[in-house]
Amino acid sequence: MEASTPNEEPVQIIYDFKCTSCGIDEKTHYKGTNPPFSRNIVLKYPSYVMKDPFSPPGKGEILVLGSDCTICGQTVCINKECSLFYKKNYCLDCAKNLIETFPVEIKNKLVQIKKK
Structure with missing residues (x-):
């Protein structure tokens, strides 16, 4: 078995994220609550996360794209027309x-979204 060298970056698993809505x-780059490449960020629910492509390397900035629905398991983005967090x-x-x-308050938000 080969040992990795200090200059070698670990192999990253890439997840495909597609909003069903x-x-x-x-x-x-990650699915879960504690992205290993972020700084002290713990998310409240398992989410699809990518490294922020607009921040300098090594800063630990992230973008949360979405998550799986708690009820049906479909993948949805965080857009207010696609998902609701409560x-x-x-x-x-x-x-x-x-x-x-x-x-x-949440019922009112849902009724407003229905009208659009």
């Missing part, structure tokens, strides 16, 4: 099906 399609992340279809279980 809007169709955005990107490659991400304690957990939901695709809009599941959120609309569960509308009666949310507080009034």
Whole structure:
């Protein structure tokens, strides 16, 4: 077995991220709550994360693209027309099906999204 040299970067797993709602399609560097390349960032729910391509290398800046719906498991981006976060992340279809279980403020947001 070969030992890696200090100058050698570890092999990175790349995840395919595609929002089932809007169709955005990107490659991400991590899926989970604690991206190893970020600085002290712990996410509240497992998310698809990529290194920020606009920040200098080694700064630990990240972009969170989205996550899987808590109910149906579909992958959705963080766009407000694709998903809703209230304690957990939901695709809009599941959120609309569960509308009666949310507080009034969240219900109002969902009704506004329905009108668009």
